[in-house]
Amino acid sequence: MDWGVIAEVLSGETLPAMVVDxxxxxxxxxxxxxxxxxxxxxxxxxxxxxxxxxxxxxxxxxxxxxxxxxxxxxxxxxxxxxxxxxxxxxxxxxxxxxxxxxxxxxxxxxxxxxxxxxxxxxxxxxxxxxxxxxxxxxxxxxxxxxxxxxxxxxxxxxxxxxxxxxxxxxxxxxxxxxxxxxxxxxxxxxxxxxxxxxxxxxxxxxxxxxxxxxxxxxxxxxxxxxxxxxxxxxxxxxxxxxxxxxxxxxxxxxxxxxxxxxxxxxGFLLPHLFDEYASPLVRSLEPAEVFAVEVTRRPGPGFVTCAGGGYIASGEAGADRLPVVVHPAGLSLLALEGAGEVQTPLAGAGADACVLGSVALLRPAKAGEPMERFAEVLLFSDGKIIGREKTYRGEGACFG
Ligand SMILES: Cc1ncc(COP(=O)(O)O)c(C=O)c1O
Known part of the structure; x- marks a missing residue:
């Protein structure tokens, strides 16, 4: 996935948004x-x-x-x-x-x-x-x-x-x-x-x-x-x-x-919990799912804060259940706040160059669960968004 291209084509989209390449x-x-x-x-x-x-x-x-x-x-x-x-x-x-x-x-x-x-x-x-x-x-x-x-x-x-x-x-x-x-x-x-x-x-x-x-x-x-x-x-x-x-x-x-x-x-979407497997098949897979949030605030030098982003995966509750930031480069979640219900602060060298209103991209820990937070997925192919499809939630279906 070319994160920069995805972030670019998402400008103008309603955020948060879920994207599948x-x-x-x-x-x-x-x-x-x-x-x-x-x-x-x-x-x-x-x-x-x-x-x-x-x-x-x-x-x-x-x-x-x-x-x-x-x-x-x-x-x-x-x-x-x-x-x-x-x-x-x-x-x-x-x-x-x-x-x-x-x-x-x-x-x-x-x-x-x-x-x-x-x-x-x-x-x-x-x-x-x-x-x-x-x-x-x-x-x-x-x-x-x-x-x-x-x-x-x-x-x-x-x-x-x-x-x-x-x-x-x-x-x-x-x-x-x-x-x-x-x-x-x-x-x-x-x-x-x-x-x-x-x-x-x-x-x-x-x-x-x-x-x-x-x-x-x-x-x-x-x-x-x-x-x-x-x-x-x-x-x-x-x-x-x-x-x-x-x-x-x-x-x-x-x-x-x-x-x-x-x-x-x-493995079709490859969330980040599969990033460190020895299996040759898993190692050959590519991330195909990312969600986008809007950068909305600058709490201080070296920090930006995004709206939303707290899509935490189930399982043994640890830091690996948090999403990881993949764009812009040089940013990561804060240990003290993680990814929040309404706000997710990011810190790092990339923060000061980050424009308010721009897009940050995060990969979820698990593939299907974050779909429950979105009504639709944006379909990305060949450098552009070519369509959108409803999630279960978007169809009004919720099975837990
Ligand atoms: C019964 C069962 N089969 C297969 C899977 C594997 O699914 P995935 O390939 O999404 O990891 C799971 C995952 O929890 C499962 O519970």
Whole structure:
């Protein structure tokens, strides 16, 4: 992304504004496709990392034969996308909300391929009740725990409790025995491998340890995916879907023979949390998303202050969740204020040359979340803004 050109073409636009560089975006999609197509793994697009229908449609088109459906973050989002023409929607996080599940089950009964995630007796019962009320069977995947257990420590996320083949089998059998659910496979997202930066210039020793742990986790997850899918098959289940991966683990996930499809989304936009990964794919990606705020005040020499800008990412709350300034050069956030709800001060050598009313550009830490702060994205290509598209919010849709 040429930050200077983007800042220039934004003069006259209403700020704050979110910008997506379509040329960089398309190149990023092509790089994902190259990795996944080489291993014959379709890409299930993680829609939470885009939250703009036009971008989801664009990935689908650019992926071509490598497109393998959508991974949604809520049932209501999946229904919204199904009603807007999409099919093959996997909701990757369990819910027990009867109304939401019934709406989804009805879309399934009407012929859409809708899949929900279960990992407990309660989530199985909730899905089964909705399926029964819809009059058709509902597809489910069993979400499994891929965390690495090392010297008694749990390394990974706290999601599914199902860590052993027998745990998975128990929940899958429960689902089958309801008579209303069809178990189609497993959701096995390796968060430890995909979601942790492992080549940080500011933490070389820690990064080396992380790379070691990741490599151990890759072997561990591979063995467990195989054991879990074999246990299901041996019990008569048709395991046609084994989902894994995220942007940060794409190469190793695609290489896993048990995996039938990989999920990813963030890498198409490359927010800055992915700047310090060892993965060759991630290192080959380009930033394709930036937001612009207006420089409105000069509190003193060496400082300027912008309107808005406080789009902080979720997760373990640390400085890495803040956006980073990429234009003008030589400016950064203040440790004492960070990025604020209404104002974001910037400091540094570039401040005094900064004109009030000009544009500052910041890259967000995560790809999809900041889309919730904007009604539209400006589409940048070939040195100019060529269009604008509504975000979910811009369409009046809000799924949390
Ligand atoms: C279940 C699941 N799969 C995949 C992903 C990866 O998405 P991304 O490529 O946007 O990092 C996530 C991210 O949180 C996830 O929760």
């Amino acid at each position: 379509l040329d960089a975006f398309d190149r990023n999609v092509a790089r994902h496709v190259a990795v996944c197509a080489a291993k014959a793994k379709p890409i299930r697009v993680a829609t939470k990392s885009l939250r703009v229908r036009a971008l989801i449609d664009r990935v689908k088109e650019k992926c071509g034969a490598s497109f393998g459906g959508l991974m949604c973050f809520s049932v209501r989002e999946a229904c919204f996308l199904a009603q807007n023409g999409h099919d093959d929607l996997l909701v990757a996080y369990p819910t027990l909300a009867p109304g939401d599940l019934l709406a989804l089950a009805r879309l399934g009964a009407d012929g859409k391929r809708m899949i929900v995630t279960v990992d407990s007796e309660e989530s199985v019962r909730a899905a089964a009740n909705a399926a029964e009320a819809s009059g058709a069977k509902l597809r489910v995947v069993v979400c499994v725990d891929t965390s690495l257990s090392l010297f008694g420590a749990h390394l990974g996320v706290r999601r599914s409790p199902l860590a052993r083949p027998e745990d998975v089998l128990r929940v899958a059998r429960l689902a089958r025995d309801t008579g209303h659910l069809t178990v189609v496979g497993l959701l096995a997202y390796e968060a430890l491998v995909a979601g942790v930066a492992d080549q940080k210039a500011s933490a070389r020793a820690k990064s080396a340890v992380l790379r070691m742990l990741k490599s151990r986790s890759i072997d561990d997850v591979r063995a467990r995916r195989l054991a879990m899918s074999s246990a299901l098959r041996d019990d008569g289940f048709d395991v046609s879907l084994v989902n894994g991966g995220g942007t940060g683990s794409l190469e190793s996930t695609a290489e896993d023979a048990s995996v039938t499809e990989v999920s990813c989304g963030s």
